[in-house]
Amino acid sequence: MILTILRILYLRLRNNPLELLLVFVMPVVFFSIFAGIFSKGIATGSDKKLRVGWITGTETTLGLELRAFLESNSTLECKSLIECPVPSNSSEHSSSGEELADGIPDDAKIDATIADAQRSGRYDLIIRLPLDFPSELAEEQGAEPCSVQLVTDGQNPMAVAMVTSVVEGFFAQKQASTAAMQLVNLSSATRYASKYAGPEIRDQGYGGPVVGEQTFEALPGESESQRALKAIQCFDPVSDPATFFGNEPGSEWLITDAEGVISVNGISGVPREWLPEEFLSDPPKSDQTTLELLEAIVKARTAEKSSSVTYEAVRISIENPQAATQENPRIAMYAAGIAVLFLLFSSTGNAAALLEESESGTLDRMLIGKAGLFHIIAGKWLGIFLLGCLQITVMFLWAELIFRIQLWKHLDGFTVMTVCTAAATASFAMLMATLCRSRAQLNAVSVVLILSMSAVGGSMIPRFVMSDRMKEIGQWTFNAWALDGYQKVFWYQSPITSLRTEVTVLLGSAVVLGVLALLFSRRWKRG
Amino acid sequence: MSESSATTVSPVLTLENVRKTYRGREALKGISLELRPGELLGFFGPNGAGKTTMIRCISGLLKPDSGKIIRHPFDDPDDDEPVRLGLVPQNLAIYPDLTVQQNLEIFGRLEGVTGKVLKYRIEEVLEWAALKDRTRSLTKTLSGGMQRRLNIACSVLHDPDILLLDEPTVGVDPQSRERIYEMMKQLTEDGAAVLLTTHQLEEVETRCDRIVVMDHGAIVADGTLSELVSKFIGHPHRVNLKFDHPCSKPLASFIFDEPRTSATCSLASMKELPQVLSVLKQLEQAPSRIDVRSYGLQDVFLELTGRSLRE
Structure with a gap:
């Protein structure tokens, strides 16, 4: 009897093409549709990239680097929404009013462009850089972080998370690079003489080329200050090391002109790495000993080193114009x-x-x-x-x-x-x-x-x-x-x-x- | 309707040599027919004979390939009043989710009946179809017979001159069938011409003024029952005798078959029966069985269409 009932079901299916269609074809059709959507849509396959619109009032070096970084990311497709010129002086830009004379779009035009781009549905996210976006990353603590605005229409929350991560990655990389450079500079004061050999002229000193053949050997257990002292002695074995950084009464410790530093304590060709930036504006006092000076240098550099990787380099704000009013x-x-x-x-x-x-x-x-x-x-x-x-x-x-x-x-x-x-x-x-x-x-x-x-x-x-x-x-x-x-x-x-x-x-x-x-x-x- | 009046009244519908090929098959092969006011015409024929095609042609749902279908006085240029046509399809062509009243209102409006006239007609029709006490009932809650009556009622709200009914009594109990024929009788008495198709032989025999038999798309017979019997069968009555043993003696008026265990005699009238039966006294053995039967539409039908199965 069960077989007879089963046979009824089979015969009804066999004799009814529409039912067969619903039972067998429809699941296949739907499987194909959803497979098409999920395999090439939501999934992270190469076929589906996040489309990022790029918009900035002015192109700066840092901005271009950021964009290049985004473009190098295989999951993003970055496209510029406004072509704008590289200005000679970004301080001339205004953030309001009509389009500026040099072709730099004003905020109103940028807002309109963003709105159009969002309506087109072609972008998952738009990155907007402000008009005052810096040319390079600030190195000192307390400097204003770079501002990056992510404009979303709220359709793809994943895009915000992904792009935020990529942008932060860029700035972290940039920070690390800067910090690494600083560390390199710090150690160069001690390594300089030891590495330097030969009569080559190095065009990187204050007040003239750096010349010399002196060497010294850095010993294990020496402090940075002690090594720096050795280096100075190598550079100028005749002078008392105290006179190098010491500020002789009545003498001009730092002689500068419009192009930069001419000499330090009358010595030209001082390697740049040896002279902290702050000394240029705030020369050391005459009563400090050379060692104290060097310790101050090392301390300042060390502080720079530690702070340079912890300060806030970028401030990312997320804006959803649609959600703002509803x-x-x-x-x-x-x-x-x-x-x-x-x-x-x-x-x-x-x-x-x-x-x-x-x-x-x-x-x-x-x-x-x-x-x-x-x-x-x-x-x-x-x-x-x-x-x-x-x-x-x-x-x-x-x-x-x-x-x-x-x-x-x-x-x-x-x-x-x-x-x-x-x-x-x-x-x-x-x-x-x-x-x-x-x-x-x-x-x-x-x-x-x-x-x-x-x-x-x-x-x-x-x-x-x-x-x-x-x-x-x-x-x-x-x-x-x-x-x-x-x-x-x-x-x-x-x-x-x-x-x-x-x-x-x-x-x-x-x-x-x-x-x-x-x-x-x-x-x-x-x- | 009497036979004499039927011929004197001018027809309300005339079909002249109507031909129609439908789905690659010649469904109507030159149909000619007249339908008069007050006449109840029964259309009878095997499945696939062309009855429904003919009704669809008459109602205008199908266009004949050739021939004429004239609805008087619709095609009379001197008469402004068109012939009103009503159609009762074989299936229940009503809305089961509407009440009886709502169905009547809808179909009345579709026929152009509105306002007070519609209200009056609905009252009349409800009475006519014996549905007055179910006015507010949903149609799907009605019995099969009631639904059939409503199906017909919805077609007469505009007081049609011609009413076409396709199998109007399928699946209804005898009481409802009786009521439906009473309704049709009232219609014909009021002057409407009614054309119905059916497979119910008894209905056609007893209710219809005229019978048309169709087969293979052609009208093979047309007339009253007695006319058809006399034309196609001959005598309308028959006496049949059965014997247990072959009967060697001849019998006046009877025809024996071989091996002479059965004999048949046809009668023009039942008045001849006593005289015919009286000859049985001459027989040596009494018949084991005597059947007296009147010929009916079935005999005519089988005579005309044969006994082979259709579709």
């Missing part, structure tokens, strides 16, 4: 996604009534009455359209009530998008009903089509995680256009005029599909 812009997207998905289902369900009426003979009864085929199709379309508008409205009203999506603020854009979306789905549903021969066929076909459209079009999975190819495919669905439109309205708060493309596509589809539905429906009239 509470839950993302909720509106989810509301739209779900609303469109269910709208498609309910629309085809309502359109199926046409087939039901055809099967029962009700349509024949209508057709021989006063109602023509056009009236019937138009009436059905209008009913599905109005119901669709109502369905979306209820969804958004609920979202407004619970999540405060600022429906009233965007009522105009919402109305436009709702009307267009409902019109397109109504025509789609009517076309499906006129193409299919039975309700069973319509149910099977519509389930496959609607779920596929919703998966690819962004109702199930956000489109920003999809690969470009998947996004292109998504453009063939109502979901994608409707979601793009609602996104512009609720997320980017764009004006109605920005909805031209979405409105054109949706209304165009509504007209084309509606006319096709009318043409295909003639089979009922002609028999």
